[in-house]
Structures are given as structure tokens and as C-alpha cells.
Amino acid sequence: MIIYIIVIQTNRQLNMLPLEYKKILLGVTGGIAAYKIPILVRLLKKSGADVRVILTDAAKDFVSPLTLEVLSQNSVLSSFTSEDHDNPSWNNHIELGNWADILLIAPATSNSLSAMANAKCNNLLIATYLSATCPVLIAPAMDLGMYTHPANKKNLQKLSSYGNIIFPVGEGFLASGLYGKGRMLEPELILKNVISHFYESQPLYGKKILITAGPTYESIDPVRFVGNYSSGKMGFELAKEALRLGGIVKLIIGPNSLDLKSFGGDLIKVVTASEMFKETISNFNDSDIVIAAAAVADFFPKNKSSSKIKKEDKLKLIHLTPTKDVLFEIGRIKKHQILIGFALESENEIENAYKKIKRKNLDAIILNSLNDKGAGFEFDTNKITFIKKNGISKSFKLKSKSNVAIDIFNEIIKLND
Secondary structure (H helix, E strand, O other): OOOOOOOOOOOOOOOOOOOOOOEEEEEEOOOHHHHHHHHHHHHHHHOOOEEEEEEOOHHHHOOOHHHHHHHHOOOEEOOOEEEEOOEEEEOOHHHHHHHOOEEEEEEEOHHHHHHHHOOOOOOHHHHHHHHOOOOEEEEEOOOHHHHHOHHHHHHHHHHHHOOOEEOOOEEEEOOOOOEEEEEOOOHHHHHHHHHHHHHOOOOOOOOEEEEEEOEOOEEEEOOEEEOOOOOOHHHHHHHHHHHHOOOEEEEEEOOOOOOOOOOOOEEEEOOOHHHHHHHHHHHHOOOOEEEEOOEOOOEEEOOOOOOOOOHHHOOOOOOEEEOOOHHHHHHHOOOOOEEEEEEEEOOOHHHHHHHHHHHHOOOEEEEEEOOOOOOOOOOOEEOEEEEEOOOOEEEOOOEEHHHHHHHHHHHHHHHHO
16 A cells, blocks of 8 residues: 655646627616626626626616726726727727627616617617627516506517517516515525526436546545545536536535635535545536546545654654545435446556446446556546446547546536436
């Protein structure tokens, strides 16, 4: 048994945000709920979106164009022309509509809904809406009597029939002091709806995906441990790809130096094999797809010293006890789940990996070979073979771990079909 004493080094890694590379054109109309729009812009930006804002003239009474320009990091538009060095320039509404992945109108007042439903083109926002080819998402906001008025109901039904996505309104105290329906959805809920719009067409939308990653550390004393060289990079890339594909992702990860701060799924941090076992078992039954990418220690020191073992004490022997086999245990209780394991082999790779599939009741296994240069622990690249339980295998070239994650999920989606 080799004992590794590992020094962790900082290794910051780019992390895909849920709305990264998405272009959102945000239209703001003149309702009191416009005061919440700076919060929405901040949330969209933090989620990775590129945000451009169009204000109606009435909206300026409730929210500052300068505030939205600072938060969006883009110029805020409100008219068909802008002054540039004393010369007017045209704000091209057709170009704006073509630029956007979605047009989000929030708040959408009764007046603006009527203009949109009846093609009354009286400002830059309505002109952009009428010429937009991208999906349109609308968050209505108005007082209770207005929201329930037949004319507004008819306009909302008409807009929905045009293919626009109408968000529900919230319920609570309104600007009039009344209590009821009509409030614009809170910015956090609008963000969730926007993210759902982008991901609900993805192949793993709504699937609950559990991924384990990284090493475990088994303490010898307060400063030393039994561990391995796993960085957690492969599992982390799998978790990010699962999010991109619309999954509801939980990542259980051991000690690592990855940049996890902006990870969009649920993150569960563990240290020891027993903690990894406990969290995996407790989250397994509620999962649809489980990928065990963690390098869980096979043994832990039977007797942990409560104080640092001095060098002069000449430690000669560490008694090791087997850890619980996480993958075997979840394979034993597997029902509806697709269960994927990892195998790191140095000889008879395919044969040993296939034996692991049978022994642990897996649907497939991802084989790494210690004989492949640039693959396995610590590297930013990996070279894998995807082996199904029917014995059919597919090998891939050496690639970045982010691209390997794409290959792996392409194969898993085929299993899921």
C-alpha cells in the first residue's frame, strides 16, 4: 500500500455559468415594479448573460437608465435615435431583435401589453418586439382590478396565442395597498424561468443527476493522511456538462483546489470515504443518473493519532482497515437508476473493467488507463473507453476533460433513450 502525503496547490478552473453566452434583451415598461429591475439585471449578469436594456419613457420615472447601464455594462436605449457627438444615430430595432437569444419584457404593464397585442408601435421597445425573431418572455405587472379585467385577459391570451411565453403573476400586497394577484414575479423567480426556458429542451431536462468526484483523505494524525492524486477535475467537468444539458445536478466532491464558487448545482463537500459513502447513499434513491467519478480510498488508518506523530517517534507501521465500497453498495440497491462507474487500470484494462461492471451491477463503465500519457489523475486531459454492460465499447482520443465530459454524456443519453 502506497501512502501519499499530498500538498494541495491552487488550480483555478473556468466554470460554465447557467446563462453563459446567452444574449438577453430586457425591455422595461413604466410600472412600479421597475424598481426591482436592477436586481434582475444583476442576477442575469451573475448567471453569465450578456444583457442589453430598452426602457420606455415611462419606465424612467421608476428606474434610472444610468443604474441599468452600469449594471448591464451596456448602453441603455429608450428612443429610435441617440445623440453621438451632436449627430443623431439610429437605434436599429431590427438589429436588436436579431441580436438577442430572448426578449424579456419585465415589468409588462397593461398599456404595453395592449400595444404588443394590437401592434401599436409607439416606442422603440414595441418596435423591437414586433420585429423580433427570438422567443419573447413576458412578466406582467399591474394592480388587481386591472389584471382581472377582461380586456387585459384578452390581450394576454392573444399574446400567448402568438407564441409568447407569459409568466404567471405573483400574489401579495400591491402598489394600491390591495392584496391579490398582479405583482411582477420576483427577480429570483424570473431568473429561474429564464434558465428553464433555455434548458427545458435539453435532453436531460428535469433529470436528477448525482456525481461523485475527487479523492478522499483518511487521517493518520491531525496533519497527515492517506490519499491519492485525484484532482476532481473530471467529475467537476461532468457536473458542469450535466447542468448544460438541463439536469438537476448534485456534486459530492472530496478535497480539491477547484474554483467551485459559481457552480450552478447543489454542492456537497466531503473529506473521508465514510462521508462520501453516507452522502452518496442518502442521495441515491432520488437520482435518475449516477456517475461515480470519485477516487474513494480503499483503506483508512484503524487508529488515528489525536496529536501529530513526531518524526523522532519513528512511525513504522500503520494498520489499515477497508472502507465501505460505495459503488458496490449503490449497485446492490439500484432500481431505476442509470449507474456509471470509473475504472483506472494498468493491465488487462478492458477485461478488468468489464468484470467491475458485472460485480457492481453497472450500466456502463468509463475506463482510464495508467498507460496512456496525459490521462487520469491531475491532468487537464483524459483518454477514455466507454464500455456498456453488453460488452460493447467505444474508445476516444486524448481530449480536454471538458470535451471528454461531452463524449461521456453523449453515450449516457443513448443509454437513457
